[in-house]
Amino acid sequence: MGERLRLAVGVIGNAASVLLYAAPILTFSRVIRKKSTEEFSCVPYIIALLNCLLYTWYGLPVVSHRWENLPLITTNGLGILLEFSFIFIYFWFASDGGKMKVAVSVTTVIIGFCTTAIISALAFHDHHHRKVFVGSVGLVVSVAMYGSPLVVVKQVILTKSVEFMPFYLSFFSFLGSSCWMTYGILSHDLFLAAPNLVGSPLGILQLMLYCKYRKRGIIEEPNKWDTEKNDEKSKHLQLVINDSISGKS
Template sequence: MDGISPFASSTPWVLSDENIRVMRFVVGILGNAASLLLYTAPILTFKRVIEKKSTQDFSCIPYIATLLNCLVYTWYGLPVVSHQWENLPVVTINGVGVLFEISFVLIYFWFSSTRERNIFCLIMLPAIIMFCSGMIVLTFALHDRHYRKAIVGGIGLLLSITMYGSPLVAVKQVIQTESVEFMPFYLSFFSFLTSSLWMAYGLLGHDLLLASPNLLGCPLGILQLLLYFNL
């Protein structure tokens, strides 16, 4: 025996870059699945809106915020902002989200009262104009892709905060009425699940612009779930 431990030559277990890429891809797929469930969660709500031909005091803010969030992150994931197709899962699911949210906001607008339509237009029209203007300016006037990514990611961060914070409008209604009718369980649950997975996706790729907004989404999702089960 030479006195050397048989474990002396073993190397610490670490994840290789390839393993991290595979993990990130898998988490991205799971994030896509969870996000799809999140986007489809309001279907039952809007089915009821159609049946009753009324928005029943539901707020349009969460759906407008989610639409804008999906638009920005679809743009963020495209090669014009990100490096090649490194964020393909972000593009695919947010592109699908855009289609769902457009459907929801159109249904909301169609069945809303005159007052609700006025509020809807005051929020929606300026937001879409600002998004389109910003996309044109940043795409054609800012040629440094790294700065462009940082700015688009920053806009996405602000919109994500708005999106995750918008259910607080419903939380206020829930507390006032002591009823969870205006805060569907599946919307709260899938919001928490989605934010958790995309936070992991961003951290695995060292992309704080993707991870940061979901750090807020997780506790807000937990808050909604706790409120749901305590009423």
């Protein structure tokens, strides 16, 4: 019964994590449409990429015992593809300075992951110590991932607008962390449960912040057609005024 419950929670966690990793699709459809990254931050996606890389490695038989953590591999493997796609789109539409920051950050992430993977594979010779090492690194990165949307909190509070703090990213972050926390507890795996014990409260905080400022609305750019119409009306009104002045004189 316990094993079936653990598997069921793992499947739910898989679904929640897929939704978390897919949530930025709405954000990046806007980036593509406007051909600009605006005030969006790439930090959450870069940290999420590192998280996916680490936990895919953690779930593989090199670190875990056989295929005991198969749900980790499937969801984080898909996450790697999605995060790479989002980062590429961000890079494509970012300014020159933004491109440089993204390139440096992604390079650092890749080097960090490769270093962790090589050390865990060569320096440790049993699953237990490999899990402790990779899990410890993954724990820190997971906490950073769940808290990364907070990088825009200052902007949200100052502008009293949640335009650049995507709701679905915060919502699925909370949902996914809650599921994986439960999965980790049922699996008696501290390195799966611990980061999500932090991730769930952070997700709640982000949702509370969103609910507080969502009524302020999202700042929309004026419609080009409406602007052109207003310009035409202004020109017409000016002509009428000029004609009236000419007639009186």
